[in-house]
Every structure is written in C-alpha cells, then in structure tokens.
Amino acid sequence: MASPLLTAEEQRVFDDRLAEILSHYPSDRKSAAMLPALHLLQSMKGWLPPDGMEMVAHKLEVSPERAYEVATFYVMFHIRKPGKYVVDVCTNLSCSLWGAEDLLAYLEQKLGVTAGESNGTWTLREAECLASCGTAPCLQVNEVHHENLRSRAAVDAVFARLKPAS
Ligand code: FES
Numbered sequence: 001m002a003s004p005l006l007t008a009e010e011q012r013v014f015d016d017r018l019a020e021i022l023s024h025y026p027s028d029r030k031s032a033a034m035l036p037a038l039h040l041l042q043s044m045k046g047w048l049p050p051d052g053m054e055m056v057a058h059k060l061e062v063s064p065e066r067a068y069e070v071a072t073f074y075v076m077f078h079i080r081k082p083g084k085y086v087v088d089v090c091t092n093l094s095c096s097l098w099g100a101e102d103l104l105a106y107l108e109q110k111l112g113v114t115a116g117e118s119n120g121t122w123t124l125r126e127a128e129c130l131a132s133c134g135t136a137p138c139l140q141v142n143e144v145h146h147e148n149l150r151s152r153a154a155v156d157a158v159f160a161r162l163k164p165a166s
Helices: 008-022 027-045 050-057 064-073 091-096 100-111 154-162
Strands: 087-088 120-125 139-142 142-145
Touching: 008 027, 027 050, 027 064, 050 064, 050 100, 064 120, 087 100, 100 120, 139 154
Parallel strands: 087 120
Antiparallel strands: 087 139, 139 142
C-alpha cells in the first residue's frame, strides 16, 4: 500500500527490495535487517524522514524508537534532509596537524554554512578519521574522497566542479 512518503510505484519497489533483503533473515528475526532496510529507504529518498523510519519499523515489527535509535547511531544515515552535497571534513589528529580546523573554517565561509548545518546545496560536517592520515588533510564529498588538501587552490579545485542545487 502506498503512503504519502512514497508513490505507489516507489512503494512497490521498496516492498520488493525489502522482501529480497528479508529473505536472508529468519522470519522471526526481521529486526536484524534494520541496517539494510534503512539504507534502502535512504537510497530512495536521500534521507530518512520520520514517517519513513516509522514505516521501516512497522515492516520489521519493532517500535519506531528502535529505527530512530539505529538511524541516529550511524553517521551515514541522515535524519534531516541533507544538502545536495554532504561534505565531511576530517578533524582528527593527523588532519588537525595539517590545518583541518583552518580548512573547516575556510569551507564554512566559502560554502556559507556552519559546520553541523545544511542549506539547499551543502551539508558540512566534522568527521572522525577517514583513514587517509598519510595524505592529510582530507575530506569527502558525497563519500568521494579528496586528500592532500594543503592549499586553498587544492580545496577550490575540488569544489569548482560542483554545481549548486537548483
Ligand atoms: S586523521 Fe584525518 S584521515 Fe586520519
């Protein structure tokens, strides 16, 4: 059945894909499929709206709070609608030694958004180590990795290719 969250066609696709996911789990352990189910919804909607988390919880026969708990534990899930580009700037030790705080401040000014916030185009976040310590400082844009960002020109080159949300 369709909901305001998804069109009838989207709901059919979601239900079919969820059924395939659930086929890998014991029928009395549907809740174990929470991560792939939330990932599926996010892949379709771009984020996890509250009514979407409720739908997933209902289908996995758990409370809505359980879906919310899982969604808020993992940074890859968005419980608020993100910008077109999600920018994760590593501010852990190696990147910090190579000026990650200055990089973050530069991006706040360049993108017009405070770290931890979103606008229509950008979501800017601090991130824990992105496993690129030897090529610090680094960041990811929509999970695409960029490293050796030791000059403004290198940073500007990354963002020059990205078009604002229309
Ligand atoms: S500290 Fe930044 S990638 Fe490891």
